[in-house]
Amino acid sequence: DIQMTQSPASLSASLGETVTIECLASEDIYSNLAWYQQKPGKSPQLLIYYANSLNDGVPSRFSGSGSGTQYSLKINSLQSEDVSIYFCQQNYDSPYTFGAGTKLELK
């Protein structure tokens, strides 16, 4: 199985700050990487697919980048509604595996 190592596990940032979350795959996943946001008590929601494509309706302050085994999610100008857990997921090979999540809080 492809292992997804996500970092950091938790992150505290101030409003307006820029934050970056990293995801490392145990092998090349050829940009088949998605990012999800899960707000407290809610279902995950798709933010980014194919490493850098923004899903419909997602604010442009979210962006994804990376290739090979290394990927990142960047949030510019942090807003209060961005407090969530963020997960990466590889959809290159079955079983489709997730990172352990990054809990983003406001400082």
Place this chain on the structure above:
Amino acid sequence: QVQLQQSGAELAKPGSSVKISCKASGYTFTSYAMHWIKQTTGQALEWTGYIAPGSGGTKYNEKFKGKATLTVDKSSSTAYMQLSSLTPVDTAVYYCARGRGHYFDYWGQGVMVTVSS
């Protein structure tokens, strides 16, 4: 608009089975795979498997073979997941999610399955 409406919470005894449902609306049910994802209280997400509603074809995570059985009822645009031989390890929230390729663009609200004697 696309909606996935899941059935209610389940409390089950060890060794029993439960069958949870996911009713799709707002799109052509047979055009997209339906995936199922397990989330434990520790927040970890695990992909369980998917079913292609048009053909009924399935693909399972090896870890869930023998545990989960995926079916659909095309007439009601509803997908089902049956979990068998339940143990406390199966206690989790289970989501259905529409597949776009093998990522998930719409999710149900989740079903809490609690296994306890």
